[in-house]
Amino acid sequence: MRSVKGTALVIASMVALAACGSSGGDGEKSGAQSSGKPRIKLVINGGLGDKSFFDSAYAGLKKAQKDLGYELKVVELGSDRTKWEPGFEDAAAADDYDILAAGTFDVTDYIGKLAPEYPDKKFWVFDAPVDYTGKNGTCSNKCENVYSVTFKQNEAGYLAGFLAEELVAAKSLKGTENLSKVGVIGGVKIPVIDDFIVGFKAGFKDAGGKKSDVLVQYVGGDKPFGDPAKGKEISTAMYGQGAALVWPVAGLSGLGTFESAVAEKRYTFGVDSDQYQTLADDAQKNTVVTSILKNVGNALYKAAQEDQSDALKYGAVDSVGLKDDAVGYVADDHFEELVPEKIRTALEKAADEVKSGSVTVPSAF
Known part of the structure; x- marks a missing residue:
C-alpha cells in the first residue's frame, strides 16, 4: 500500500513545513487579507507543531487555500484548558x-452550543461528532450548519498491530531479535484513543501474537x-x-517516544502523519518503521472541495476509513528497507481484507 501518494504526499510535505514554521503556542496565523473568497478559520485547542494530528489538519487546509482559493486563518488556544x-x-x-473548523472530542460541546448562535456560519468538526x-x-x-467527520482509527490500529x-515474530528489526513485546501509549483513556x-490488539492477535505481549x-x-x-x-519503561x-x-507527548527509541536503540511507529518526514532529527527519524495514518488533512481538503460544489452534507456525520484512504500506513523506501517483502505482502493482504469487509475490526465505540 502506497499511502503517501498524490494528495497525501503533498499534504505530508506540507505537514513538515507546518511543523517547522509553528510556534506551537497561543496566537494566530493569518492567510491572505479578506478579498471576498470563502474564509476558513481553524481553531486549535492546543497548538501546531505536534508533527501529526493538528499539523495534518493545517496542511490540508493550506492545500485548500492554495488549490481552491480559500482564505485561511489559524487560532491556537494553547494547552491551558481554561482558555478553550x-x-x-x-x-x-x-x-x-465563513467556516470555523475544529477537532477532537474536547470541542464538540463548544461547537454544539455555538453553531445555533451563528446560523449563517458553517462549522466543521473533525475526529468527533x-x-x-x-x-x-x-x-x-440540530446542528444543521455543522459537518462532522470521524475516522475508523480502529482499522488503522489493526494494521499497526498486525x-x-x-x-517481532520474524525477528526482522536489528537489535531486537530476542524481544517479543510491543507497546502502545495513549494520551488519555477515551473512546477515540481506545479505538x-x-x-491494534486485534491485528496483533490475528497475526499470531499473544495478548500479554502488548503493553498499554x-x-x-x-x-x-x-x-x-x-x-x-513511559516509552523508556x-x-x-x-x-x-x-x-x-x-500527540505532542509522543515526541518523547522518538527520543527514547534513539537512546534505547529500539523502534517506533509514527501516528496521524508521516513522522519520518516531519521529525527533524535524523536519528529519531530512523527509528520510525512506518507511520499509521489518520489523514485528517485529506478529509478537510475533501470537505473544502465538496463545500465549494454544495455537495457537503451538513447536519450529519461522515465516517471514513481504510477504503476511503482516510486511514492507512506509509510504505516508502525507508519502510521497504526495514520490512521484509514477505511481511509487506501479508500486510497488504490484511489491508485488503479489512477494505473488503471479510475482516471486521472491533471498535471501542
Missing part, C-alpha cells in the same frame, strides 16, 4: 470567517497530549520491559 471555551466563543463571535440529537443540551438547531507482530488500541499505558495528567517528558518516561517498538498515540 472563551477562546472558541471569541473565535465564533468574530466576523472574520457533535450531538445532533440535542439530548446533551447542545445543538438546539505489522508489529509480524516484525486505536482495540484495533496512558499519559494522563493535565497535558495528556502535550507532555513529551512523560511520553519519554516499555523498552525496559522488553518492547521492540512503541507506538505513541498521544
Whole structure:
C-alpha cells in the first residue's frame, strides 16, 4: 500500500513545513487579507507543531487555500484548558470567517452550543461528532450548519498491530531479535484513543501474537497530549520491559517516544502523519518503521472541495476509513528497507481484507 501518494504526499510535505514554521503556542496565523473568497478559520485547542494530528489538519487546509482559493486563518488556544471555551466563543463571535473548523472530542460541546448562535456560519468538526440529537443540551438547531467527520482509527490500529507482530515474530528489526513485546501509549483513556488500541490488539492477535505481549499505558495528567517528558518516561519503561517498538498515540507527548527509541536503540511507529518526514532529527527519524495514518488533512481538503460544489452534507456525520484512504500506513523506501517483502505482502493482504469487509475490526465505540 502506497499511502503517501498524490494528495497525501503533498499534504505530508506540507505537514513538515507546518511543523517547522509553528510556534506551537497561543496566537494566530493569518492567510491572505479578506478579498471576498470563502474564509476558513481553524481553531486549535492546543497548538501546531505536534508533527501529526493538528499539523495534518493545517496542511490540508493550506492545500485548500492554495488549490481552491480559500482564505485561511489559524487560532491556537494553547494547552491551558481554561482558555478553550472563551477562546472558541471569541473565535465564533468574530466576523472574520465563513467556516470555523475544529477537532477532537474536547470541542464538540463548544461547537454544539455555538453553531445555533451563528446560523449563517458553517462549522466543521473533525475526529468527533457533535450531538445532533440535542439530548446533551447542545445543538438546539440540530446542528444543521455543522459537518462532522470521524475516522475508523480502529482499522488503522489493526494494521499497526498486525505489522508489529509480524516484525517481532520474524525477528526482522536489528537489535531486537530476542524481544517479543510491543507497546502502545495513549494520551488519555477515551473512546477515540481506545479505538486505536482495540484495533491494534486485534491485528496483533490475528497475526499470531499473544495478548500479554502488548503493553498499554496512558499519559494522563493535565497535558495528556502535550507532555513529551512523560511520553519519554513511559516509552523508556516499555523498552525496559522488553518492547521492540512503541507506538505513541498521544500527540505532542509522543515526541518523547522518538527520543527514547534513539537512546534505547529500539523502534517506533509514527501516528496521524508521516513522522519520518516531519521529525527533524535524523536519528529519531530512523527509528520510525512506518507511520499509521489518520489523514485528517485529506478529509478537510475533501470537505473544502465538496463545500465549494454544495455537495457537503451538513447536519450529519461522515465516517471514513481504510477504503476511503482516510486511514492507512506509509510504505516508502525507508519502510521497504526495514520490512521484509514477505511481511509487506501479508500486510497488504490484511489491508485488503479489512477494505473488503471479510475482516471486521472491533471498535471501542
